[in-house]
Amino acid sequence: MTTLADRTITALRTNHDELTAFVRGLDAADLTRPSGCSEWTVAQVLSHLGSGAEIGLATLRAAQAGQDAPGQDFNHPVWDRWNAKEPKQQAEDFLTADAEIVSAYESLDADAREQLQIKLGFLPMPGSVALVAGMRLNEAALHAWDVRVAFDPAATVARDAAGVLTDLYAGPLDFMIGFIGRSDALDPRVATTLRVETTDPEHVLGLTLGETVGFSDAPDPADVTLSLPTEAWSRLLGGRLAPEHTPPSVTVTGDGVTLDDLRRVFPGI
Structure with a gap:
């Protein structure tokens, strides 16, 4: 049986593969274009996704070890390090960081996908894999659109990601609304x-x-x-x-x- 967590992880993989193929075709000038995200260039959107992937991976690993998620003393240096990168490096490092977090979610077995509880500092209770991976999909899919719309005003969010997100919004992510x-x-x-x-x-x-x-x-x-x-x-x-x-x-x-x-x-x- 395919669960919401399974569908979310599959959509994360599709989003990663499609955005990776797109980003690999960008040159230095493309990376400094204004993105669909106010006040950010394309490279800065990718940097935001990359730092989020690094923090998200550390959070997932902590949950697997039965530990609390890393706090602000971990997050702030990660953000500072990514913000200091040159645009080309931000794009290249995003590809690696995003691949790592998607692979980490894919490596979870069926029991972990349904039973693992992930502690997040901004939520009162631990979240399920569907919830936390869903938050990542929400960010990744929308920011992928921010990148694409810089080159195509008619850009859309990927069909499978949009479908899963609609189920997530009405389910574990309903608090976000x-x-x-x-x-x-x-x-x-x-x-x-x-x-x-x-x-x-x-x-x-x-x-x-x-x-x-x-x-x-x-x-x-x-x-x-x-x-x-x-x-x-x-x-x-x-x-x-x-x-x-x-x-x-x-x-x-x-x-x-x-x-x-x-x-x-x-x-x-």
Whole structure:
């Protein structure tokens, strides 16, 4: 049986392989282009992914040894070291670091994928492999888009990654929606539950906007329906669905909430 952890790890591998092939084709000038991530160049996005991979690998190894995750005294020197690299070195070292963390997740057997608990300093309880690998996939898939969109305004998030992320957002990563969603972007006194219908692959879910932002059962009938490709849904939640990067198939029907409203609720971090 294929579990959510299995699917997440498979999507991490696909994302790594595709981004690796893309990055290997970039020259020095390409690496200094502005990326889709505000105020970062392509190389700086890769550096961020590389340092995150190094920290994530240390966190996974600590969990396997029954230890707490490394703290800020470990993380800050890692960030400083990566930030000091030249763009070409940031890109090359990203390829190595990302391969290492993906391989480490792939090496987990079935029992570890379901039972291993990983301690993270910013969560009150240890997280499952699906949760922690899912957080890595969320970051890796969106930042892969940040790299690609520097060269193609119509770039998309990979289909398999977007599909898995949609299941993760409504599952172990549901806490992230409350964290990244700006409940104060709309009138919190007026709660609205949208029906969200995504395609390729298909999902149907409810998104409640009010004093908090979170998932719920999909209303039927619904006052407002958001219809869009699954990859665009993952970009909307990640603050990456600006008008110039919105496919024409994205629609909002009904009264009370517009696509611009949703962009304000999910501005990205």
